[in-house]
Amino acid sequence: MAIVILSSSKCPLCGEILHDEGDLLLFPPLTANTMDPLHFFSDAAVHTTCLEKHPLGSQARHYTDKASKASAPENRICHITGEPITNVDDYISFGLLTSNANEPLHRFNFLRMDRNSLSRWADRLIFIEVASAFLKERKWNDYRGTKVLQDLIDEVR
Numbered sequence: 001m002a003i004v005i006l007s008s009s010k011c012p013l014c015g016e017i018l019h020d021e022g023d024l025l026l027f028p029p030l031t032a033n034t035m036d037p038l039h040f041f042s043d044a045a046v047h048t049t050c051l052e053k054h055p056l057g058s059q060a061r062h063y064t065d066k067a068s069k070a071s072a073p074e075n076r077i078c079h080i081t082g083e084p085i086t087n088v089d090d091y092i093s094f095g096l097l098t099s100n101a102n103e104p105l106h107r108f109n110f111l112r113m114d115r116n117s118l119s120r121w122a123d124r125l126i127f128i129e130v131a132s133a134f135l136k137e138r139k140w141n142d143y144r145g146t147k148v149l150q151d152l153i154d155e156v157r
């Protein structure tokens with residue numbers, strides 16, 4: 001989650017100092033893809049009023065809500081089996097892969113799975129194909145040497 005120092009940190013949307021706790025919204029890390037337009041909001045602290053005026057503001061809120069619902073412990077249900085994932089070591093979470101609803105990768109956003117059930121996942125090969133194409137088409141860029149999407153492909157493979 002964003003770290004903000006009131007009367008020192010600046011809102012990236014307007015460039016002004018954040019003074020008022022009541023006019024403040026903190027974003028979690030939203031997507032690992034630095035090329036996604038919403039990556040701008042990852043870990044950001046912004047004025048609520050600026051966010052409301054921003055063209056991507058409602059989308060940023062939409063995906064933040066989805067991310068927090070997906071990561072809630074009671075929602076750690078395996079997409080493949082429908083069973084709760086009890087062992088944290090077996091838990092795979094896809095997160096926000098793309099905010100572009102026209103991308104085939106979009107339907108794989110926020111999936112949660114039990115590692116032990118991967119071999120039974122009907123869309124496994126489709127995911128690998130779609131995600132590999134996304135990388136090949138240079139639509140993904142990682143932050144500081146991480147390989148989040150490639151690691152996910154390798155995990156599922």
Ligand SMILES: [Zn+2]
Nearest residue numbers: 011014047050
């Ligand atoms: Zn602002």
